[in-house]
Amino acid sequence: MSKIRITKQFSFETGHALYGYDGKCKNVHGHSYKLSVTVIGTPISDPTNVKYGMVIDFSDLKKIVKTEIVDVFDHATVFNKNTPHVELAKELSDRDHNVLLVDYQPTSEMMVIDFAEKIKKHLPETIQLSALRLQETDSSFAEWFASDN
Ligand SMILES: Nc1nc2c(c(=O)[nH]1)N=C([C@H](O)[C@H](O)COP(=O)(O)OP(=O)(O)OP(=O)(O)O)CN2
Numbered sequence: 327m328s329k330i331r332i333t334k335q336f337s338f339e340t341g342h343a344l345y346g347y348d349g350k351c352k353n354v355h356g357h358s359y360k361l362s363v364t365v366i367g368t369p370i371s372d373p374t375n376v377k378y379g380m381v382i383d384f385s386d387l388k389k390i391v392k393t394e395i396v397d398v399f400d401h402a403t404v405f406n407k408n409t410p411h412v413e414l415a416k417e418l419s420d421r422d423h424n425v426l427l428v429d430y431q432p433t434s435e436m437m438v439i440d441f442a443e444k445i446k447k448h449l450p451e452t453i454q455l456s457a458l459r460l461q462e463t464d465s466s467f468a469e470w471f472a473s474d475n
Pocket residue numbers: 349351432433434435462463464465466
């Protein structure tokens with residue numbers, strides 16, 4: 327049976343700031359992120375299986391990505407916890423804002439690496455993460471490919 331890639335797309339609204347960056351993105355700002363998740367596997371060939379013909383049920387893939395990424399990042403503001411932004415993060419958290427501290431600079435590149443690790447941990451053994459595309463603006467995106475890593 328052929329190997330097939332399937333993709334599901336997600337969107338979420340997230341704030342961030344790039345501490346130490348030499349441009350306008352050092353300021354706290356937000357993006358309507360778009361995330362495409364591509365997995366690869368063999369469609370189930372057993373006609374008695376309720377998932378017959380599927381690599382993975384799109385809704386099962388959705389549950390993983392929603393739990394691990396969308397529900398965590400949506401309407402949160404992400405700061406690098408290794409920078410003085412940690413003080414701003416504490417102030418906002420104390421005022422009941424949804425703040426997410428990560429141990430990396432929250433660029434598209436670093437977020438997509440983080441997302442790849444999070445998704446890989448939750449996929450069934452028969453399915454592999456093939457690619458991720460994280461779109462930050464209409465003209466800017468970062469991609470992760472299994473074949474590169
Ligand atoms: N390699 C990266 N460069 C930049 C990132 C990033 O994650 N990786 N992020 C930013 C900012 O977050 C910025 O909001 C997005 O940058 P940019 O595409 O330059 O946004 P603009 O809307 O200004 O771009 P247009 O060309 O006007 O569409 C900066 N760099």
